[in-house]
Amino acid sequence: MTRAQQIGVVIGLVVVAALTWLRANDPEPLKIAREATFDQYQRWAPRAFEPMPVRVVDIDEASLRQFGQWPWPRDRLAALVDALAQMGASSIAFDILFAEPDRLSPRNVVRNVAGIDPGLLRQLPDNDELFAGSIVGNPVVLGFGLSNQGTHKPQVKAGFAFTGESPLAAPPHMRAATPLRPQLEANAAGIGHISLNPRKSSAVVRSVPLLVSDGEQLYPSLALEALRVAQGASTYLVLGAPNTPGTITAVKIGDFVVPTTAAGELWLYVSRDRAERYVSASDILAPGGPSAAVKAAIEDSIVFIGTSAAGLQDIRTTALGQNVPGVSLHAQIVEQILSGRFLSRPDWADGLEILSVAILSGLLVVLTIFVSPAIALAAGLLLTVCALVASWLAFSVEGLLFDPLAPLAAGTVTHFAATSFRFLVTDRERREIRRAFGQYLSPTLLYRIEHTRNALRLGGDDRELTVMFVDVRNFTTMSERLSPTALVGFLNTLLDALSRHVIANEGTLDKFIGDSIMAFWNAPLDVPDHCAKAVRAALAMRETLAELNARDAFGFGPEHKIAIGIGIHTGLACVGNMGAETRFNYSAVGDTVNVTARIESACKEVGFDILVSADAAKALTGHALLDAGALALRGKSDRTNVCAVIGDGQVAAFQEFAELQAIHARLVEALRSRSAASRKLASAAKFTAARLPVQLHEFYDRIWRRSGHFTMDEAGNGQLRQATDPGGSEMTSF
Incomplete structure (x- = not known):
């Protein structure tokens, strides 16, 4: 029990005691209301x-x-x-x-x-x-x-x-x-x-x-x-x-x-x-x-x-x-x-009504402070209905006069007082959390934070995250030909449509960086299957972008298609409130975040829109994935294996994907052994991939163009890698 809840219970019990004392003293207004109720009963059912x-x-x-x-x-x-x-x-x-x-x-x-x-x-x-x-x-x-x-x-x-x-x-x-x-x-x-x-x-x-x-x-x-x-x-x-x-x-x-x-x-x-x-x-x-x-x-x-x-x-x-x-x-x-038709108000009726005031009011205090004002209101309404029905049945069947208004009025006052206290004091922390996280979390996750004690600890916290970066392709070129107003309108339309899928899949929106989105899963609360939910959000972004392009939502004309790249990686990161004491953001930092950003950047070199690290791929059982090689990332001594996300379990069940998967495995083996068959296999894979609802031609075109240019690895251990292309970027290595 928090200190605010303790104070709320004490105040609530004081209100309950005051209402019980008031009913026990039975002031004239209560008598008038009670007698008016009994009058109404007689009007409904006179002798x-x-x-x-x-x-x-x-x-x-x-x-x-x-x-x-x-x-x-x-x-x-x-x-x-x-x-x-x-x-x-x-x-x-x-x-x-x-x-x-x-x-x-x-x-x-x-x-x-x-x-x-x-x-x-x-x-x-x-x-x-x-x-x-x-x-x-x-x-x-x-x-x-x-x-x-x-x-x-x-x-x-x-x-x-x-x-x-x-x-x-x-x-x-x-x-x-x-x-x-x-x-x-x-x-x-x-x-x-x-x-x-x-x-x-x-x-x-x-x-x-x-x-x-x-x-x-x-x-x-x-x-x-x-x-x-x-x-x-x-x-x-x-x-x-x-x-x-x-x-x-x-x-x-x-x-x-x-x-x-x-x-x-x-x-x-x-x-x-x-x-x-x-x-x-x-x-x-x-x-x-x-x-x-x-x-x-x-x-x-x-x-x-x-x-x-x-x-x-x-x-x-x-x-x-x-x-x-x-x-x-x-x-x-x-x-x-x-x-022989008599009305009777038993001597113990006053005692019963006083007891009902104390019990009902105390129950509403507990429900309002510890559960929910809405549930307390529903319980109070249910008990009120029961009291009214019981009082009416006692009158109509046995001629007994019991006052339903005293517990009803006491319950109303108690609920109002407890709800007011909770709104002003007990719920203040939840309102602060909602203001801080309402723009970044799904309603389900936000509800869990609000109702889980000590779920949110401010400051740094090391935990496993699935991080996502989303970036618009050729944004620099696009910004040169658009006015600032048109550019802002384009970004608002695109980023709003894409970020919705992060929230819908229990992710946390970290920030918007120009034309990019950073998001992560599994913080501030544990999210089961966080990697799968991140990939699900990425696949939904792919579909949403296709719909926006199809209906020319950006107004650039049907010949100008917007493309994005998405990088996803799972690993340990530090997450918490970052910044100054008076101004801070809830964010994640660490090597996992850096690797994810570079995986997203590599989407351009690989020629595919969604890449996940091998660490993330281990958690994606049943998804349609293809080996995209190993990336030489800046600042990393070892290469990072990545996979292309073709689709979810439905795509993985297609016969066409099974055929593509078999050809792709042979292609990877041929590339690693410098086999002359690699170009033929790349063409075959491109042909097979055309039958899937995913654009893979650029992915296999790049493999086909580079499949003949191999050199020995600098380590001299016989591992092969692709030569750099004219742009100067390192290629993936199989």
């Missing part, structure tokens, strides 16, 4: 509406038009209770507060009239007494609101039994309650709180407290009381977690068990608002009595009385984004309990 014995008697706009504005006198509410009881409602729950006397009661209307006889006053009807009388003996549940003022506590009409530790500290705390009219409170069969989301800032009702507590007593919600009264139950059984004080797991009401949060809240799983859920109060109090359909809807149903009239401002927002009357949510609570 299906099923016909249930639950109805809402709605004091709607039609009822207000028929019976006048709200509040109605309580004798009308008494008539409503009597009518519902006669139709067989199993319980009647009011989502209405009765905290003050009925101001429309006749007794209250005339109470302040001057001179009124007190006896007469007592004879006037009191609507509160009428309403209280209608409640007696009927399954009526009244509601109370939570208050921060006063000390009033409502009556508790049911008993509470506990399992496990005391749950009194678990539900939302109730300081006080809005007082009910005493006679109404005394006569009601049940009393429950009507608060849907007390002390919650969100306008969306997502969970509702089934119980509230003053620290000494539990108080049920309106919906629970309506369900209890409908069943005729007398006691609630509150189930707590073993060995965990102040925790609620479920509430049992008669035949129904309702799973809750630790605070005794129910996650609302709402269905879309449906007209079938509502019965207008005007239809109940119709002058001719309710219709048969209305009676059937009310019979044996749990009835909630409330209002949907816009002016009465009892409108709430559900997770589905619908604005509905608050009374309908009480009805949906009972529907949800009757259907």
